[in-house]
Amino acid sequence: MFENLSDRLERSFKILKGEGKITEINVAETLKDVRRALLDADVNYKVAKSFTDEVKRKAMGMNVLTAVKPGQLMVKIVHDELAGLMGGTAAELKLEGRPAIVLMSGLQGSGKTTFSGKLANMLKKKNRKNPLLVACDVYRPAAIEQLKVVGESVGVPVYSEPDNKDVVAIAGNAIREAKAKGYDVVIIDTAGRLAVDEEMMNEIASLKEAVNPDETLFVVDSMTGQDAVNTAREFNDRLDFNGVVLTKLDGDTRGGAALSIRTVVTKPIKFVGTGEKMEAIDVFHPERMADRILGMGDIVSLVERAQEQFDEKQARELEKKIRKNKFDFNDFMAQIQQIKKMGNIKDLAAMIPGVGKAIKDIDIDDNAFKGIEAIISSMTPKERTNPEIINQSRRMRIAKGSGTNIQEVNRLLKQFDQMRKMMKMVTSMDSSRMMQMANMMKSKMK
Incomplete structure (x- = not known):
């Protein structure tokens, strides 16, 4: 969604990268590129010109804090103006009649x-x-x-x-x-x-x-x-x-x-x-x-889409199964179906801040789960409920039935086993250990 415009705007902001302060010259150069980006995105010419004029007016009238770089300030101003250009806030549907x-x-x-x-x-x-x-x-x-x-x-x-x-x-x-x-x-x-x-x-x-x-x-x-x-x-x-x-x-x-x-x-x-x-x-x-x-993602919309597919009763039952290490392939398949209902996989991934840019050149098919679903569908009900019984001969039968190969089946079973262990470990933690783990993750990310 809007990949071309996002790329062009990112290149425009690079003009200000490394600049010590905002000046009329570097702002004019940046906004000239922004205007071109908008016109290439098929934005109305008068709208594009009015937009860049307003951004310039606000940029030149703003005192840059020492902790804020000129490029960061320009992104903030452009962000606010883009939101204003598209209406500022969401407009509700008014349904007052009966009906x-x-x-x-x-x-x-x-x-x-x-x-x-x-x-x-x-x-x-x-x-x-x-x-x-x-x-x-x-x-x-x-x-x-x-x-x-x-x-x-x-x-x-x-x-x-x-x-x-x-x-x-x-x-x-x-x-x-x-x-x-x-x-x-x-x-x-x-x-x-x-x-x-x-x-x-x-x-x-x-x-x-x-x-x-x-x-x-x-x-x-x-x-x-x-x-x-x-x-x-x-x-x-x-x-x-x-x-x-x-x-x-x-x-x-x-x-x-x-x-x-x-x-x-x-x-x-x-x-x-x-x-x-x-x-x-x-x-x-x-x-x-x-x-x-x-390129800042949209984590709020991602959470809202997830909540739409969230069933509180099912979630409680699932948590009990995870605690007892009873999470099986039937549960896994149900989770896949919920993710698929949330929308286009690449679009969902792009809602995570920083991910959109990383995957822009990667083709993520909406059928990304097709192979996994085929493998699970080729299992017997007993195998889906008790993954531990899937031995070598069963794996070969599953691979043949799903149109995949033994390596793919082995990979899925290994990943599923690792996921079960991780889920059980997380649900069995008390709050202090959860906080400790979160802090460790935070320090690693830094």
């Missing part, structure tokens, strides 16, 4: 239908809502079926009228159904449309007026850069939407849309799509995104 209504808008192919399912899934799991999806794309072939497949995958019902082409009537009937059956959020998926298509724009404007949504969201593919920003402006002029959803952010190496859209349309980015899975949706946090752009 609350969310209307989706955007171009065809921007990911509205998939995002509708992701939002329904998030509201259901995190916000304890009872959502209803509504199929108001009456033009695209199989659009209704696609929404039904998405709804089924997240366990959310879909309201549709396949023979009706009147989207205002469909939405009205869906809202009445939601009130009758106790759904508290109605998410209306609409057809993709061009801003220049007067008839289609009039249709969604009429739909918005009829249903009076709590939130109108504009969904756009972040990888289209300035085209996304221009389209957002045109839609906003007609619809006056409440917020922006950037899809496919995980594949965006530049970041032009994320950095420009807030300034150009004066509406917040509310959500981002970070993958194909239904769980791959994040509330947009400008300050965290600024951290990631500047």
Whole structure:
């Protein structure tokens, strides 16, 4: 995510490395490079110029403490300005109606239908809502079926009228159904449309007026850069939407849309799509995104994703098994599934401060666990529960059944055994030994 921009900004800051103080000359040279980096990232020219002018104004007016190097100070100023550029703080979804209504808008192919399912899934799991999806794309072939497949995958019902082409009537009937059956959020998926298509724009404007949504969201593919920003402006002029959803952010190496859209349309980015899975949706946090752009990681988001997959009851049961040295391959497989649900592996690793830079040239496949899963799946239930019984002949059978080799099976069994010992040791420690171990680790890291 934004790898190209991150690399360019890092090179820009090196201009100030070794400088004793901030001067107009070295600041101008650094910011000239920063502006180029932003323009190469497909950031709007006026936004890039205004951004660097503001950074320069703040840098020149700041007294540099002796303990702070000019390069560090510049990173801090740029970080704060980047966060401000993207909105400063996260913008919440306002769901006050009974039921609350969310209307989706955007171009065809921007990911509205998939995002509708992701939002329904998030509201259901995190916000304890009872959502209803509504199929108001009456033009695209199989659009209704696609929404039904998405709804089924997240366990959310879909309201549709396949023979009706009147989207205002469909939405009205869906809202009445939601009130009758106790759904508290109605998410209306609409057809993709061009801003220049007067008839289609009039249709969604009429739909918005009829249903009076709590939130109108504009969904756009972040990888289209300035085209996304221009389209957002045109839609906003007609619809006056409440917020922006950037899809496919995980594949965006530049970041032009994320950095420009807030300034150009004066509406917040509310959500981002970070993958194909239904769980791959994040509330947009400008300050965290600024951290990631500047290579500082995003440990808060990583912890939040982990907590979403965390089951307190399962965790207590797992701790008991670890204390008794009963952690087995069934438990290990369950942990792998939880990690996979958290999202793209490389993206997760990049959230750890310092790791993103180290792995930027390493290709980490989302199927990184495939070999391990194949090996575990080739074990018998008894072998998964009692790894100690896996002798040489069993190992050969497992290797053959999993399409791997004996070395890979041996490696996994050895690593699993080491992991079990380490887990048991950690859980058996009292607090004083835990503190002692933490201090030892801290001194080694230093």
